[in-house]
Amino acid sequence: MARATARHILVPTEEKCNELKAAIEGGADFAQVAKDNSTCPSGRQGGDLGSFGPGQMVREFDTVVFSAPLNEVQGPVKTQFGYHLLEVTSRQD
Numbered sequence: 001m002a003r004a005t006a007r008h009i010l011v012p013t014e015e016k017c018n019e020l021k022a023a024i025e026g027g028a029d030f031a032q033v034a035k036d037n038s039t040c041p042s043g044r045q046g047g048d049l050g051s052f053g054p055g056q057m058v059r060e061f062d063t064v065v066f067s068a069p070l071n072e073v074q075g076p077v078k079t080q081f082g083y084h085l086l087e088v089t090s091r092q093d
Helices: 014-025 030-037 041-045 059-065
Strands: 003-011 048-052 073-079 082-092
Touching: 003 014, 003 030, 003 041, 003 059, 014 030, 014 073, 014 082, 030 041, 041 048, 059 073, 059 082
Parallel strands: none
Antiparallel strands: 003 048, 003 082, 073 082
């Protein structure tokens, strides 16, 4: 069964999401940006979501996590919770 590890940043607006993505692409540390900005409790761990399989996260997450290139920031990804930046750190198919 496929498994992935990922980290994310959750914010309320697409504008904020794009602002943080630009900061990370400009050299800001993903984990620190997550700690400073994410509204998800995982932000305290730098956005780390641990390991999970398909169907354990919302559909929009699964689509990105199980198809996106590793170690590249993806997003904004809109879910019912807000806007996310996602980074897949490992995946086993």
